[in-house]
Structures are given as structure tokens and as C-alpha cells.
Amino acid sequence: MKQTIIILLPVLLVLVFGCKEGNQKNKAMQETASTWEIDFFDDFDAFNPENWQDQRIWVNNENHCYVPDGEFGTREVSDGTLKIKVVNIGEKRPCDNFDKHGNQHPDTEYVAGRICSKNRKEFIKGRWTARLRLSGNGEASMFPAWWLLGAQNNEPPVQEADENICWPMTGSGEIDIFEHHGDHMKDAFTTGAIVSLGECDKGDWESKRRNFPATLNEFHEYSVEWEGSDLVYRLDGEEVYRNEGEGDKYPEPMFAILNYAKITDSPMEGEWVMEVDWVKHEFRK
Template sequence: MKHTAHYYLLFLLIGVLSVSCKTNGKEDLQKVASTDLWEVDFLDEFDTFNPENWQDQRIWVNDETQCYVPDGEYGTREVSDGTLKLKVKNIETKLTCDNFDKQGNQHPETEYVAGRICSKNRKEFIKGKWTARLKLSSNGEPSMFPAWWLLGAQNNEPPVQEDNENVCWPTTGSGEIDIFEHHGDHMKDEFTTGAIVNLGGCGEGDWQSKRRNFPSTLNEFHDYSVEWDGSDLIYRLDGKEVYRNIGEGDKYPEPMFAILNYAKITDFAMKGEWVMEVDWVKHESKKQS
């Protein structure tokens, strides 16, 4: 009985120490090691919007029907209570949109506005492991298209700020890896993850063969990540492997930056707003042996 009491006290102490490692349900990511193989070299817990980590990205792609606006206009980008909120909003009055597509065409007037940020020329890394903890306010509604993804740092789309940013999507230097996408038009409580295959020319990408859909409770916080393990790209949900692009990792030798955005992709007449809430973003590199 004396030994049993000692074990009980030990387990109780371990439980107390485990709880003490959290503050309001959020782990102190600076102190908690991710694994024996990785170490954190970038972490943003969104106590504020840090321009050393992120910048707005205004571009018209995928025939999106919303306009990306800067500086959180119309409440499309907000940092509060320790999280980032990116939104699509219906402002019910059409406005002139200064977003342009890859051919230089200007987006038509629209009543929908949204937030999109990227770490381009701020935080860029070769390989490693990217993770974001995020949730959606709702899911499965027509036109919803929130995303968490990576793009090669030599990409020639706005903002173009350095001389070597002259490589077209999705060729090497401008490759794409999608960690989390949700297509409300045809799924609920599911997300899409996987690599875009470079078919060798500008604008020539295979969206289908290396991407898959997986279940997730999208209105609850989850960790969505991709990591390079040797030649493979491994996609994880809350640390558990859900998918693997075998041999695709070697096809992304370039530095890559992260993008968080919320888009609207069809003519569905939404009301109010949609929100993607991001608790934190981090990048990890392999520890040196």
C-alpha cells in the first residue's frame, strides 16, 4: 500500500507539471521540444501582427471573386486575443479592386473583400517542417476557399521585391505545396493536402495526382503540417501522418515562404463573413548531428 501511494503521488505530480506547461490551453512552444529531430527556428504566436514576419499579398488568382485588401481594411485581417483572424466579408457595396492576374488583367468590381498574408522576403526556408494551428468559423459552405500553403521564393507574382523573383509558377524556384485547403463547394469537415506537380512550363501544374482529401473537424483547432523526410513530403494532422508524397521532396530545392489566405471562388452570394483563425505558425529545421 505504501508503494501504491507513492506511485499515485508521482502520477499526480506528473499531471500537475503537464498542466503547468500550458497557458490558457496554449502550449509554450518555445519551451516544449517538438521532437528529438527538429528544432524551432521561426515561431509567430500572433500576439501582434509582425511586419518582420508577414506582409500583405494582393493578387488575382484562381478566378477568385473577392478582392484582397491591405492593412486589414474592412476588418479582413485582425490580430486579437493571441490569434490571427483572416476573413472574407461581404461589404454589400461594390468597390474598385486593385488586384491583377498574371496576364495583367484587373479584378472587376466586387462587394467581397478578404485578407491574404505571406512571409515572402521575411521568413523563407529550404525544406524543414512548417506547421500552423488553425480553425474555421464554419465549413462546407459554397465558395469557401481558405488555405495554408508554401510557394517558392523566386515566384514572379506580386509583391516582386528582389531581382531573382522572376520564376513562373510552378517551375523550380516557384513550386507549390498545399498543407491545408478547404473547398466548401464540394466537401464538409474535410481538407485537401499535397504537392502541385510541375509539368515543366509556366502555368503547367498538375493539381490532382499528388493531392488527397482527409477528414477533420474544421471548426476546432488542429495542427496542419508538412515536413521533408529524406526525399518524401509528409503531411500531418495533429502530429499524425495522414499522407505522403513519396520522392517529391527533392523537387523543391528552393527556399519557400508561407501563405495564409481566405478566398471566395464561385458566385455564391454569401452574407456576413467567414473567418480562418490562426493560433500560431512555426518552422522547424533538422537538428545538426
């Protein structure tokens, strides 16, 4: 009987570990087969109103006025790229931007561009990527951004009956893929999720966001993807940061925003430019 056990034991070990290795190989093959497929791509040969619309709003005590239709060159497409700008027009003019409480922006000499895919291209989860660069960085007041917002957000433009949820509650959550705070950094960007504190207009901007180095005046790909329950942030395809478990807090469709803001009273001359080569969204096939 002992001899039989001795003979069968190696066989059993081979069977057990063989099955385990086989399962691991099958899992690896399944993960490899699960690829990203593009369902939205804009390479900005022209400004496509089926993909984007101007978003004219006063938020964050910004010093500029968002203007429509690329007035003063604040939003233009040329040479195959989109340029979003802040421009000093040299004299103060009235601004018809309002905040969500009905307050009108004061007169200002600064104008800017902001576009969003709200009610154009909205997706649940997946991966958003933009390839972009800045004409300069590290100047006071500079605040360009590439980010996502929940499709039921109640800030202008309000175009559907269900756009009645205040930031950053579920339905109006925020994910920041790329922000550059010129007041605080040079050759670096901020990425991460805004944590809802469970009340209107109350969000945690600190705990889930981090700063990372990048040569901002060169083109890079900035992306966020849902990987299981995590939000994964990538620079040129390489993971730089991860919000573990935060992906489960964004079940809603989200739209994309590209904007250039001026956020303090520091003076500026001329214009600031964020140049966008392309934007895409992908989903797991």
C-alpha cells in the first residue's frame, strides 16, 4: 500500500499543479484577448459641433470670460490641432458668463476658450486619452485642464431634464486627467479624482490627487481608465497613479472638457495656448 501511495503521489502533484498552470495560462490568454477598442476619436481637422460645444460658465472665481465661437482666437483649429487659449485683449469688456447661482462675471480684459462633449459624446467608464502640449508653463494664474464631469451636472449648459445634480455628487462627479497650476509648479501636472463629501459643492481636492513631472511644452498622452474598481492614470501609456476603489464611485456617463483658465489676479500679456492633437475614448472589447 505504501508503494502505491509513493507511486501515485507524483502523479497527483502533476495533475494538481498542471491544472493550476493551465488555469493561469487561460486567464492570461483571456486578459490578452480583452483589448481596448476606439468608439470615439477626434483628430481636429476641423471643429466638429457633433462632438463638442462651447461651455460658457463662471466657476472657481476665474478671472477671464469664456467667449463663444472662438472669438479673439480663444478656440481655433489649424494645422491639424485644436488651440484652446487665454487671451489678453487689452481692455476690459462686459462678460455674460454666470455662475450657477445667477451671479454675473465682472468686466474683464481676459477671454478664454472652454469646450465640452456634454450631450455630444458621453460614456460610462472606459478610457479617455488626449494628446496635448502647452506653449509655456509655470506662469502665475495659468490653469489649463483636461478632465471629465458627470453628465447630469446642473451647471450651464443645461439641456436635458435630468441635468439637475450638483457637483460633485454621483451623477456630477469629477475626474481630473490633466491640470497644470502655474502658481505652484513648472514642468509638472496634477491628476486624480475629486472625492465627494456627500453635499452639494463640497469636494475633497487633496486626498486623491497627486503631482507628476512632465515636459509640458512637448506633446504627451494623458489618460484615465477604469480597471476593475480602480481609476488608473497614465502618461504616454505608462501608469503614474492609481485611485484604488474610486472607479466604483463613478457609475454615471461622463463627458470631457478641455479648457484654459486664468485663476488669480496676476497680470498676463499676450496669450497662453493649450494645443490638442487628438482626443479619444475606448472601451474594453
